[in-house]
Every structure is written in C-alpha cells, then in structure tokens.
Amino acid sequence: MTKKTLIILVIILGLILTVGYISTPKLMAVKIAAYEQEGNQENAVILKERLIRFFPGSEEARWEVYSLIDRLLEKEERVMIGPDFTSGGGAEEDILVPAEKVIVYLLKVTKAQKEAMWKYNMYEKLGEVYHSQGSFSAAEENYLIAAKGFEAVDGNFRAAETNIRLVNLYLETGEQEKALSLIEESSKKYADLYIDEFLSKKGDLFFQQGDYQKAEECYRKALEEAKKDWDEFQAHRSDQEESINATLDQQPVYRHSKSQMELIRNLKTKGDEAKGSVKGEILKGNIPMSNVLVYLINEKKYDGRMNHLEGIQESSAFKTDMKGEFKFDNVAPGRYFLVLGLLPEDLNGLGRFNGLKAFTVEEDQTKELRYVFQPKAKILEPTGQNTFNAGESLKIAWEEVPGAKSYNLHITLKLENGYASQVYRQNLRGNSYIFNPQGMALREMNFVTWGNEYVLGPSAILGSFYPGAEIFFVVEALDHEDRTISDSEGYVLEPCGNYPSIQVGETNPLSIGDKLVLEKKYSGAIEAYLKGLEEKPNDPHILLSLARLYNYGWTEETADLGKAVNYYEELLKVNRDRFIVQAAAGANNQAGNYETALKLYEEIENEMSKSIFWFHQMGELYFMTGNTEKAIEYYQRYLNKEKEFIDLGPVIAYLYQDDVPGALKLLKENSYSERVRYNSERETEKPADINQLINNLERYHNGVHSALNKEDFKKYLWEIMSINGSNRFEKVQAFQAKIKSWGEKDVLVFVLEELAKDRL
Structure with missing residues (x-):
C-alpha cells in the first residue's frame, strides 16, 4: 500500500467518523422520540443520558437536557395538603431522573456550549433547578452569571426575565434589601421590558414589610402597565389568530396585582385593630423539613377551589428554612388554616396525619403550630394480592407505631372510575386483625358510589365483598387523643408500594x-x-x-x-x-x-x-324528640372533644331552654368554620356571622326589646333545626323572608337570620 493510498484511507476514515459523530446525536434523538411515543420511558431516559454524556455540545443534547429539566420541574408540582383535602401525589408512571443527576448533566452541557446565548440559557436553567431544590445560594450564583451574560451579549429581554427569577428568590429568602435594589436597577435598565412585573414584585416586597400604602400604589401602577401591554397586544393581533389567555384578568401579573389589592382592602376594613402572628415548624420525625411552601388561608374566603389559593392567601406563601420554621406577621384577627405544599420526594415513605385543623388568630397574640410527619405504618402481612372466598380468614398484621394507642383498619374499594374508602374497624388494640367476614357480615360495609354514566355501583346494595370486587387494606395509627399519627398509605402513591389487597371470589350463592x-x-x-x-x-x-x-x-x-x-x-x-x-x-x-x-x-x-361525631348526631336527635337537656349533654360531650361546631345546633338547644348566657358561652369558647356555603346553583353563600350573632344575643340579654315572645322564638328555633335534606337554600330563604314580618331590625330576627344561614 502506497503512502498516498494510506493518506486517502485515513482521510476517508476521518470523514466517516466525522459524519458519524455529527449524525449519531440526530439518530439517537430520533430513537428517543420513538421510545417515548411507544411509552417506553425507561429506554428513552437511558438513551437521553447517553446522548448527553457522549455528545454534550450537540444541539440534541441541549434539547434532551432541557426535557429532563422540564420534567423535573413539572414533577416538582407539589402535593398540597390541607385540613381535609390532598391534591397531587398520584401514582407516577414517568421515570424521573434525580435532581442531582440532572444538575451533573446540565453542568456538562453548559461547559460544552460554544454559543454564548445557549451557555447563559443553561446557567439560568441551573438556577431554576437549584432554586426548586432549596439550594438558594447556588441558585443565586447561577442566576447572576446568566443575567450578566445575557446583558453582555445584548440579551436584555432574557436578562430582565432572569432578574425576575432572582427577585422571586430574594423575596422567598427574606433578602428584602437585595430584592429592592435589583427591582430598582432593573426598572431603569429595562424600562420597556416587564415593567409591570417589576412593579408587582415591588408591591410584594412592601406587602411583606407591612407597608400596605406603598404596596397598593405599586400594584395600581402594575395594573396600569399590564393593561397598556394588553391593549397593545390586542391592537396588533389579527382576528384570525388563535386566542390564548383571552382576557386581561387571566394575565398572571394583572391577576396577582388585582388579588393583592383586594387583600389589602380587606385588611384595611379591619381598621386599626391589633394584628397577631402565626409561626411554627414542620418536622419529619425529629428532623426539620425545609423547602415546604406554607400558605396561610383565610377560612372565610376559601370556596373549595385548590387553584384559587393565590387569590385568598393572607400573604405570600412562606418557604420553610433549614430549621423547618415559618412565620407570618401582621395577621388580622380571624379564622385561618394552613395548606402545605411539599415535593412528592419529600413525602416518600411518610404517612398521613390530621394535624392541619383551622385555628383562630387573636389580637397581639402569636399562634404557635407544630406539624410532624412520621414514617408510614408498615403492613407485614399479607403482601401482594390474595383471593378471598366466603368463610375463609385472612390475617392482617403490621409493625407497631411508636406513640400509637390504637389503630383503624380501612378498606378501599376499587371502582370503575376511581376508589372509595371507609373505616372498616375502629380503635383496634395490638398490631393484627383476623379478617373473616361471613354470612350477613359480607354485606356489612357498602359504598354508595356511582359508576360511569351515573349508575349506582353494586357495592351500594350487595356490600363491598361481592364477587369480582378488588379491595385494598390501609392501617391508620391513632394517638391517645384519637388523632392520626401515620398510616400505611401515605400521601404519595408508589407504583411498587405494599398495598395488600384481596380479589373477592366465591361468596354465598347469589x-x-x-x-x-x-x-x-x-x-x-x-x-x-x-x-x-x-x-x-x-x-x-x-x-x-x-x-x-x-x-x-x-x-x-x-x-x-x-x-x-x-x-x-x-x-x-x-x-x-x-x-x-x-x-x-x-x-x-x-x-x-x-x-x-x-x-x-x-x-x-x-x-x-x-366516633365523636355520633355524640353530635345524638344531640340533634334528642333535640328533635323534645329532650333538650339530654341534647345539650351530648352536644357538650362532642364540643369538649372537638372544640368546633359542626353546626350551631348546640347554641339553638341552649336558646330553646331560654339559656342565653349558656349559648353565649358556647359561642365564645368554641370555634366555627367560616368557609363559604353553597346554594342549589352551586354559588357561594356566606356562613353565619358569629360576631353578629354574639352581638345581638348580648343586646337581647342586656334588655333590648324584641317583638317576638319566648314561645314564638322557640317555635322558630324548632323550624331552623328542621331545615334538612335537599333544597336547603330555598328553605332558608323562605324562612328568613317569613321572620322579617316581625321587623327587619328586630334583635331576635337578626339572631334567627344568622342561625338559619348555618343550615345551608
């Protein structure tokens, strides 16, 4: 072989290798897309990781690392936990690359970038990932690199966006001086870019400081600027263009600024009354939980919509620090509850608990709260799925939970369109139970649920243990006050979790x-x-x-x-x-x-x-059967335990006995849910105003005359207690219209109107 031939072969080989190196990332990206279309997430992720490792400078590596980041940030959608609801945390079919690994890949791709704009895009993404993981100093460092880099390459638009992220970071971490300095600097540098956003952030800062006048001024200017931008956008949008976020009220800056101004107006209506504060800590056993978003929600404004929390929270959400602590200052007296937003991975292995109850903030007082998540209760047997036939027995055993006085055994029935759960056995002692329903007990627990096409499910009639039914078991650990310490299910469903279940086989002849x-x-x-x-x-x-x-x-x-x-x-x-x-x-x-x-x-x-709620039920029944003394006894046993009214039946019972001081004492010593009610059209209605009720009862007790005599008053109290079943709203309206004939400003008419609202 001549030297010339050898040189030609080397050149050809080099060309082949070069073409192969250039085309390989494209081929890998095509294969990744094919895997994803097939639903083969495991192979797709493996190939993504190889592409990023071996070809970090390629365009395909950039997009694939972006996809890993986006998936990570999407999956960071938090599990929202409130007093009586949980959202998020469903079984995850996607394969999620851990944040630590994503950061390593992102650093590799960042260093391999030749184009400045792409390099700083990567730094900004690094800031986002660190920010989401609670690594605030690393997030700040990368945001700063990105912002300065964008500005250097004349990317003012991107520099302004990155500075907004930095401002958010400073507001979260309480670095208000840094936040204000950056807002002022950015507002001058990028006067034509995101001015409404910077003004809104400035409003948030003043709101944090309790300077509502300055905050309101900033929000008002933000609204004006947002409207200008919207009007300009509408003027240049063609009629044929698809409408996206089609109203001004749907624009994030406008919506946020408007809701904050409404919140400030509500705070102003409280006058100069002294404010309270709320502080607390969140723990995993004895370990502080950082990076938990804590929302302080005014109970009176909550209408059941999880996507409406931003508009009703009392102030910006607080992210717990390294000690797991949070604090809200300048809180107007009233009823509140907290909603906790946690990353699913932070809840893995933890059981549910029931500590998130509503509470009252009082003038010049600090409400201190402590929430502790414990490991999930572990079921030892059975494991997996078993077949259950009538007459057979099945042992359910679990590890003892420290601090547990007793256990509840729940069963969850799989439906054609979801699941339904109930307590099957309460207050079990020890750590095992022999499951052996037979005879009529097979039909003991029935779930009144509706399937597809709104048809009643068979379990409503035949009970849960009908042939073909699939049932899961969950163990709940209770403390000495019957509060949930933990359970075996937890907040996050794990695909391979140990959820023992039975497939119901033969039962008695059908x-x-x-x-x-x-x-x-x-x-x-x-x-x-x-x-x-x-x-x-x-x-x-x-x-x-x-x-x-x-x-x-x-x-x-x-x-x-x-x-x-x-x-x-x-x-x-x-x-x-x-x-x-x-x-x-x-x-x-x-x-x-x-x-x-x-x-x-x-x-x-x-x-x-x-069940403590049974005492309330008995109180109502004793009242309806004319034994008000017994009714009060049972109502009181309920309130001694719960300290919160289910409804105002106990107050009505005292008033029926002409014991106004007793009714006032109950109202002042126990809390009352201020959540909005609903009418028959599913529109919101205000609950009873407890302050108005107390005020008018005190006026009556102090001698203010009413046109109603005691017998008329008792007759109307009875009518209120009889408002049940469907069409309650219409019944309440009819009742309120009827009693106005006694005089719209009559002191006892005021009392009856508020008591009637409670029946909604």
Whole structure:
C-alpha cells in the first residue's frame, strides 16, 4: 500500500467518523422520540443520558437536557395538603431522573456550549433547578452569571426575565434589601421590558414589610402597565389568530396585582385593630423539613377551589428554612388554616396525619403550630394480592407505631372510575386483625358510589365483598387523643408500594336479584327480590337489598324512604347485627322518624360512641324528640372533644331552654368554620356571622326589646333545626323572608337570620 493510498484511507476514515459523530446525536434523538411515543420511558431516559454524556455540545443534547429539566420541574408540582383535602401525589408512571443527576448533566452541557446565548440559557436553567431544590445560594450564583451574560451579549429581554427569577428568590429568602435594589436597577435598565412585573414584585416586597400604602400604589401602577401591554397586544393581533389567555384578568401579573389589592382592602376594613402572628415548624420525625411552601388561608374566603389559593392567601406563601420554621406577621384577627405544599420526594415513605385543623388568630397574640410527619405504618402481612372466598380468614398484621394507642383498619374499594374508602374497624388494640367476614357480615360495609354514566355501583346494595370486587387494606395509627399519627398509605402513591389487597371470589350463592344488581339492572332486581320474598318472607339478604335499593334510590323514581324504613323494620325482626341497626337508624332519621332513630342508635351506643361525631348526631336527635337537656349533654360531650361546631345546633338547644348566657358561652369558647356555603346553583353563600350573632344575643340579654315572645322564638328555633335534606337554600330563604314580618331590625330576627344561614 502506497503512502498516498494510506493518506486517502485515513482521510476517508476521518470523514466517516466525522459524519458519524455529527449524525449519531440526530439518530439517537430520533430513537428517543420513538421510545417515548411507544411509552417506553425507561429506554428513552437511558438513551437521553447517553446522548448527553457522549455528545454534550450537540444541539440534541441541549434539547434532551432541557426535557429532563422540564420534567423535573413539572414533577416538582407539589402535593398540597390541607385540613381535609390532598391534591397531587398520584401514582407516577414517568421515570424521573434525580435532581442531582440532572444538575451533573446540565453542568456538562453548559461547559460544552460554544454559543454564548445557549451557555447563559443553561446557567439560568441551573438556577431554576437549584432554586426548586432549596439550594438558594447556588441558585443565586447561577442566576447572576446568566443575567450578566445575557446583558453582555445584548440579551436584555432574557436578562430582565432572569432578574425576575432572582427577585422571586430574594423575596422567598427574606433578602428584602437585595430584592429592592435589583427591582430598582432593573426598572431603569429595562424600562420597556416587564415593567409591570417589576412593579408587582415591588408591591410584594412592601406587602411583606407591612407597608400596605406603598404596596397598593405599586400594584395600581402594575395594573396600569399590564393593561397598556394588553391593549397593545390586542391592537396588533389579527382576528384570525388563535386566542390564548383571552382576557386581561387571566394575565398572571394583572391577576396577582388585582388579588393583592383586594387583600389589602380587606385588611384595611379591619381598621386599626391589633394584628397577631402565626409561626411554627414542620418536622419529619425529629428532623426539620425545609423547602415546604406554607400558605396561610383565610377560612372565610376559601370556596373549595385548590387553584384559587393565590387569590385568598393572607400573604405570600412562606418557604420553610433549614430549621423547618415559618412565620407570618401582621395577621388580622380571624379564622385561618394552613395548606402545605411539599415535593412528592419529600413525602416518600411518610404517612398521613390530621394535624392541619383551622385555628383562630387573636389580637397581639402569636399562634404557635407544630406539624410532624412520621414514617408510614408498615403492613407485614399479607403482601401482594390474595383471593378471598366466603368463610375463609385472612390475617392482617403490621409493625407497631411508636406513640400509637390504637389503630383503624380501612378498606378501599376499587371502582370503575376511581376508589372509595371507609373505616372498616375502629380503635383496634395490638398490631393484627383476623379478617373473616361471613354470612350477613359480607354485606356489612357498602359504598354508595356511582359508576360511569351515573349508575349506582353494586357495592351500594350487595356490600363491598361481592364477587369480582378488588379491595385494598390501609392501617391508620391513632394517638391517645384519637388523632392520626401515620398510616400505611401515605400521601404519595408508589407504583411498587405494599398495598395488600384481596380479589373477592366465591361468596354465598347469589340469588337472581343479586346477579341483576351485579349487572346494574335494578328494575329487574327489585322485581326478582319481591318475587323471592314471596317464597322467603324472612330472608335477611333480600330484605336488606330492598331496604338499600329504596333508601339510596338507584333513580329518583325509585327513591322511597317510606319503603326503605318498612323493609328495615322487617329485617330487624330477623337480624339485629350492628350495621343493620345503624342503617335502619339512619333511614328513619332521614325520614323524620326521630323517636325510632333515637331508640335504634341507643341500642348500639357502645359501638357508636367510639366516633365523636355520633355524640353530635345524638344531640340533634334528642333535640328533635323534645329532650333538650339530654341534647345539650351530648352536644357538650362532642364540643369538649372537638372544640368546633359542626353546626350551631348546640347554641339553638341552649336558646330553646331560654339559656342565653349558656349559648353565649358556647359561642365564645368554641370555634366555627367560616368557609363559604353553597346554594342549589352551586354559588357561594356566606356562613353565619358569629360576631353578629354574639352581638345581638348580648343586646337581647342586656334588655333590648324584641317583638317576638319566648314561645314564638322557640317555635322558630324548632323550624331552623328542621331545615334538612335537599333544597336547603330555598328553605332558608323562605324562612328568613317569613321572620322579617316581625321587623327587619328586630334583635331576635337578626339572631334567627344568622342561625338559619348555618343550615345551608
């Protein structure tokens, strides 16, 4: 081989290698896209990582590392935990590359970039990732590099965006001087870019400092600038162009500034009353939890919408520091609750607890709070899924939870469109339970749920243990005050988590009616059950099925409480299992047969009294049966434990006995949920105004005359307690209109109006 030939071969080989090096990232990117389209996330992620490692300077590596970052930041959507709700934390099918690994890849790609703009884009992304992970000093360092770099290469637009991120960081970490300095500097440098955003951030800063006048001025200017930008955008947008975020009110800066101004106006209406504060800590066992977003929510403004928290929070969300601590100053007296936003990975392995109850902030007082997450309770047996047939037994065992006095065993039924859960056994001692339902107990727990096309599920009639049902077990650990310490489920569903379950196999022989219920043919089921009853008039399964069908009404036409009560009455003659007595009591209560309901509940008092809410139920029933002294006794037992009204029934009971001081004492010593109520059109309605109620009761007690005599007043109190069932809003409105005939400014009319609002 000649030297010339060798040189040619080397050149050809070099060209082949060069072409291969250039084309390989493109080929890898095509294969990644194919894997993702197939749903093969595992192979897609492996190939992404190889592409980034071996070809960090390629355009494809840039986009793939961006995709890893975006997925990481999207998955950082927090699990939001409130007093009685949790959102997020569902089972994750995506494969998420850990943040530490993403940072390593991002640094590698950043260093390999030849184009300045791309390099600083990467630095900004590094800042975002560090920021999301709570590494604030690293986030600041990378944001600063990116901002200075963008400015150097004449990327003012990107420099302004990065400075906004920096301002957010400073506001989160409480570095107000840095935030103000950067806002002032950026407002001058980039006067034509994001001026509305910088003004809004300045408003946030003054709001943090409690200088509401300056904050309001900044927000007002931000609104003006946002409107100018919007009007200019609309003027240059073609009619054919697709409308995105089509109203001014939907623009983030405008919406935020407007909601903050509304919040300031609400604070001003409080006058010069002394403010309180809220502070606390969040722990994982004994370890502080940093990077938890804490939202302080005014209970009166909360309308049940999770996406509405920004508009009703009392001040900007606080992110816990390295000690797990948070604090809100200048809080107007009133009722509040906290919502915690945690990263799913910070909740992995932790159980649920029930400490997030509403609380009251008082003048010149600091409300101190402490929330502790504990490890999930661990179920030892069974593991995986088991088949369960009638007559068999299944042992459920779990590790003891430190500090637990007792345990609740929950069962969760898998539905065609979700899941439903209930407590199956309460206050179990020890760390095991033999699961062995048979006979009528197979139908003990029923879930009144609706499936697809709004059809009643079979479990409503046949109970949870019907053939083919899939049931999961969850153990909940309780402390000495019956508060949840932890459970075996937790807030984040793990794909490989140990959720022991059973697939229900054979049960007792199914009747024709039962089979029709499984097929959701309820008209045919009723006919079959009635025919079966002719042959077996005392068959408990048939009687229970008919009672439930008429009680729950699989359609509006078949709902018949009278028939349900009658079938329960016949059933009780042949079987008085606790769950049947309880169901019969509930049906009689719904039907207004209060005496019968009361006697049935009294029969199972030993079991029912394990639930504190039962005492409230009994208080209402004793009131409706004319025994107000007994009603007050049971209401008081409930309030001694819970310290919060479910409704104002206890106050009505005291007033019915003409004990105004007793009613006032209750109102002042116990809290009342100020969450908005809903009318029949699902529009929000205000709850009772407790301050107005106290004020007018005190006026009456101090001698202010009312046109209502005591007997009229008692008659109306009784009417209020009788407002139940559907169409409550219309009933309340009709009642309020009726009592105005006594005089719209009458002191007791005011009292009755507020008490009636509580029945919504």
